[in-house]
Amino acid sequence: MTSRRQRRAPDAEWVLMYRNGLSRARIAALEKVPASTVAYHLSVAKAQDPGLQEAHDGAAGAAPAARVTVQTMQRMNDLIAMVRTGGRYPSSKAGGAAERSLAAWLQRRRHDAAEGRLAPEIRDGLACLPDWQGTPRAAADQERWQQRLAELAAYRAAGQDWPRHKSPDTDTEHDLGVWLHTQRYKLRRGELDPAKKKTLDAAVPGWSAGRTRGRKTRPAPDRQGQAGARLIL
Structure with a gap:
């Protein structure tokens, strides 16, 4: 028997549930599948049926989209500029306020966006950014990557x-x-995100080549002159 996970998108049952007002999260919970899988099927369905979102909102009694202000548009433009220039999304743990x-x-x-309340102007503006909606896990992974880069620099x-x-000495x-080593391995296999490569090139030039043969290193003093505590990968 072919499982739903193997069916070609969009899954008709999920589309009907969504059309009747159920949220993506609710469908995922009922069907015991990842919310990202449901989201993918629904994105395909919306491309085929532009009226699906409106039907869902009407059935669910969705709240009106958040109001768009001049400040909101400026924030959106600031975000787009940061991602395009720096190759990364902002971090909640950044040093700058x-x-x-x-x-x-x-x-x-x-x-x-998850609640279906994102204003069309913001949705269309952010569409130029890859995977901007992300997931909590993806956001956490990105923050860890940025932290490791800062430590290397x-x-x-x-x-x-x-x-x-x-x-290693420490x-x-x-x-x-x-x-x-992992970043170099991904680069050789063509698996490293181009944005991450750009960020690495800017922050630590020469990272992909590595150390010069015969060159010796000296132990790096960690806090209070002791060997550093093991960092989280």
């Missing part, structure tokens, strides 16, 4: 050679070395 504020704004827009700025993932070198 402006970036943290922009990250909070993006999170609210993601929530609006600081390590290099302290005068250290490229960290090794084999025979736990800090090991963890950074494993992370860097």
Whole structure:
């Protein structure tokens, strides 16, 4: 018997449930499948039937879209400029208050989109950004990636050679070395996100080539002169 997971999108039952007012999250819970799978099927269905969203909103008694202000449009433009220039989305753990504020704004827009309340102007404007709606897990992974990059940049700025993932002198070198090795591996296989490569090239030039043969490194002093605590990958 062919499972729903193997059916060609869009799944007719899910489309009918959505048309009758059920949310993506509710359909996923009832069908015991990932919400992302339901979202994909519904996106295909909406492309085939432009009136599906309106039918869903009417059946669900959806709240009106959030009001668009001049400030909202400016925030959207700031986000687009940041992603296009820096190759990444804002982090809620950034050192700058402006970036943290922009990250909070993006999170609210993601929530609006999930609830079907995102204003058309914002939806159409953000459509130029890849995977802007993201997922909590994807956002957390991105923040960890940015944190590791910052740690590598600081390590290099302290005068250290490229960290090794084999025979390291410290736990800090090991963890950074494993992370860097993974980025190089993905680059060789053509699996590294172009935006991440651009960010790496800007933050730590020469990262893909690695250390020069015969060049020695010196142990990097961690906080209070002790070996650094193991970092989370």
